[in-house]
Amino acid sequence: MFLSTTNVDPLKSIPSKGFVIIRYNYFLSEKPTPEGAWEDYQLDLTERHISLIGTYPDTSILHVGEKYYNNPKYMSAPLVGVSKVQFIAFCKWRSDYFNKLKNYWPPWCSNKYWRQIHKGDPNNEYKIEFFIPAYKDVKDVAFLDCKYRTMFSDTIVGEPNPAFNNDSAYTFYTAARYVKR
DSSP: OOOOTTOOOGGGSOOSTTEEEEETTEEEESSOOBHHHHHHHHHHHHHTTOOOTTOSOOGGGBSSGGGSTTOGGGTTSBOOSOOHHHHHHHHHHHHHHHHHHHHHSOTTOSOHHHHHHHHHOTTOOEEEEEEOOOHHHHTTOTTOOOSBOEEOSSOEESBOOTTBSSTTOOBOOOEEEEEEO
């Protein structure tokens, strides 16, 4: 059977900027999830009139307190002060958000990233799912920096960060995969 070179395997298409492919249909964020992504999450919930109760990070762990959140200076800094349950909710929101965008962009759009997604999945058979990776799946990734406490779905890795008041300040990496609709 002849395969056209124009066909792109959707399970090899990077689902989001800042992700790299670890293995077939398994992608990992290059850096811990930034604080700015959490602000996007809260802003979207606010715009849709959904309660933010339960979405606020624990600012007591920070020496800088609330100045860390909603501060442009820290938008790219790693997100800390959220629990595993909160981060799982964030991953679900991010999955829903990206899949709405994926459905919105027409195949002829000028954005290179979305053109690649549509090329690989012209019939919209897949959705993007973000989740907390298992450490056993990503522990050998060269760029993975677990110098400080990082929570994975199966373990916690790294030492407490001296910039925070206690050792429960975790960062999170995000993984992604495509799943059939």
